[in-house]
Amino acid sequence: MLSGLGAGGALPIPLRSLWNCRFAMLRRSHSASPAPRATKRVRIDHLTSEDFKNGVFLAPMVRSGVLPTRLFALKHGATLVWGPEMVDKAILHAERAVDPVTGVISYNGKTRAMFTTHPIEKPYLIYQIGSSDPDLAVQAAKTVMQDVSGIDLNCGCPKPFSTHAGMGAALLTNPDLLCSILTALRREMPPEITVSAKIRLLPSQEDTLKLVERIVNTGISALTVHCRTRSMRDKDPAVVERLREIVMFVESMGKGIAVIENGDCLGWEDAHRVQSATGAHSVMIARGAESNPSCFSPTPLKDVERTLVPAYIRLARYLDHNWGLTKFCVAQLKGQHMDVKKAEATLMRQTLSQSKDFHGMSEIVGTWTGKEEFEDIVKTIEAYPPREHRLVVFDAFAPQPTPSPPDEYEQPETTPPGTQNPEPPGSGAPFLPSNPLRGVLPAMLSGHDAVTPTPGGGVALM
Numbered sequence: 163m164l165s166g167l168g169a170g171g172a173l174p175i176p177l178r179s180l181w182n183c184r185f186a187m188l189r190r191s192h193s194a195s196p197a198p199r200a201t202k203r204v205r206i207d208h209l210t211s212e213d214f215k216n217g218v219f220l221a222p223m224v225r226s227g228v229l230p231t232r233l234f235a236l237k238h239g240a241t242l243v244w245g246p247e248m249v250d251k252a253i254l255h256a257e258r259a260v261d262p263v264t265g266v267i268s269y270n271g272k273t274r275a276m277f278t279t280h281p282i283e284k285p286y287l288i289y290q291i292g293s294s295d296p297d298l299a300v301q302a303a304k305t306v307m308q309d310v311s312g313i314d315l316n317c318g319c320p321k322p323f324s325t326h327a328g329m330g331a332a333l334l335t336n337p338d339l340l341c342s343i344l345t346a347l348r349r350e351m352p353p354e355i356t357v358s359a360k361i362r363l364l365p366s367q368e369d370t371l372k373l374v375e376r377i378v379n380t381g382i383s384a385l386t387v388h389c390r391t392r393s394m395r396d397k398d399p400a401v402v403e404r405l406r407e408i409v410m411f412v413e414s415m416g417k418g419i420a421v422i423e424n425g426d427c428l429g430w431e432d433a434h435r436v437q438s439a440t441g442a443h444s445v446m447i448a449r450g451a452e453s454n455p456s457c458f459s460p461t462p463l464k465d466v467e468r469t470l471v472p473a474y475i476r477l478a479r480y481l482d483h484n485w486g487l488t489k490f491c492v493a494q495l496k497g498q499h500m501d502v503k504k505a506e507a508t509l510m511r512q513t514l515s516q517s518k519d520f521h522g523m524s525e526i527v528g529t530w531t532g533k534e535e536f537e538d539i540v541k542t543i544e545a546y547p548p549r550e551h552r553l554v555v556f557d558a559f560a561p562q563p564t565p566s567p568p569d570e571y572e573q574p575e576t577t578p579p580g581t582q583n584p585e586p587p588g589s590g591a592p593f594l595p596s597n598p599l600r601g602v603l604p605a606m607l608s609g610h611d612a613v614t615p616t617p618g619g620g621v622a623l624m
């Protein structure tokens with residue numbers, strides 16, 4: 163269907179006709195129905211492709227995208243959160259257990275928890291699979307589907323441990339396999355579980371569009387494009403300028419699929435810049451959130467050594483999170499300094515590097531009241547469901563908007579007339595538009611089943 167791009171990246175004639183045709187149809191449908199994204203939201207408690215639009219998401223991150231980080235991201239305004247990539251086989255024989263006190267759900271391997279989650283994050287949690295086998299991918303997805311809202315396929319990891327087994331970025335050059343995994347997942351998952359994919363750019367735009375067309379036709383709900391090629395390193399600037407054409411191409415296919423930009427977005431305010439520059443429906447943040455999970459808020463926490471580190475450690479301890487992973491994540495936390503002096507920050511980092519367990523941080527953290535941290539997060543999430551943390555509605559087909567001042571973001575077009583923000587956000591709380599779904603989402607803490615099917619056995623991760 164698609165053929166080569168002309169010199170200078172111009173669309174060739176067959177591709178351009180296809181494009182123009184779809185583009186014209188879309189333009190017509192836009193004028194017939196002026197604000198399709200402003201239509202009243204249907205009251206449903208599972209994700210649809212619309213939930214992947216106008217959001218700012220926490221990216222999948224091995225080691226860093228763990229439960230405490232995800233909970234802080236949700237508290238501070240992440241619309242949806244991706245878990246770290248789990249290789250399909252690693253979860254298959256894990257034993258599911260529920261902590262009767264905290265509600266934490268662990269998928270335990272032989273020596274450690276492979277994946278932990280909590281029912282409070284389920285409505286917003288996308289579980290990412292590394293796979294090169296449709297059957298294994300489906301089995302892995304079925305293993306966890308009771309605890310997540312969506313399954314994402316990692317098609318972008320360039321690391322040899324992933325690509326040598328045909329997973330991650332290796333799938334980009336094996337589109338038949340890539341699409342067969344997505345097709346199998348979509349066929350075998352119940353409709354309330356979304357299926358999505360995360361890819362990197364291919365070196366040529368034409369090949370990227372061909373791949374995107376095939377992926378979109380598998381029936382996925384959302385496609386994340388990490389705007390780097392497989393050979394680019396994270397320090398290379400993301401080539402976001404290639405995304406607009408991809409977004410418009412996907413829009414022209416008329417399936418309503420969300421295209422999510424990933425690469426070099428720093429936080430909530432920056433997400434507006436990225437969205438304007440690319441036309442992407444949503445934006446996904448990795449390293450910015452690894453450094454400061456409150457980056458999803460228009461007022462991200464500053465002085466993180468004082469404001470976030472103690473809270474992170476208390477929460478991790480309460481959730482019985484692995485100390486080694488906690489230490490790693492805390493070591494990544496960075497933020498602007500306002501009141502914290504260099505000496506205080508240095509003391510925290512030295513204490514952290516010398517600590518062999520949670521107790522080593524007692525002087526920094528104070529009393530172990532992690533339960534309060536957790537309850538505060540639950541309260542915030544229940545009061546302001548993250549699904550309603552939305553970027554201003556953006557139309558990829560409209561003339562490029564000029565940047566708006568921050569307070570204009572506070573009136574998203576999706577807000578139904580007559581509804582009000584229930585309470586003003588507190589200090590450091592995310593910006594929260596009014597919430598038409600309030601009260602519709604399940605009572606997330608009370609609603610989960612403590613009885614745990616245990617498939618038995620466990621294998622090591624990756």
Ligand SMILES: Cc1cc2nc3c(=O)[nH]c(=O)nc-3n(C[C@H](O)[C@H](O)[C@H](O)COP(=O)(O)O)c2cc1C
Nearest residue numbers: 221222223224246247316388425426427447448449
């Ligand atoms: C610590 C770390 C772990 C990552 N793990 C994953 C992963 O599990 N799955 C994945 O698709 N990408 C992974 N990535 C890539 C990020 O999701 C993201 O694509 C990349 O960092 C670019 O986004 P950024 O510029 O916002 O950092 C990881 C990145 C980092 C920094």
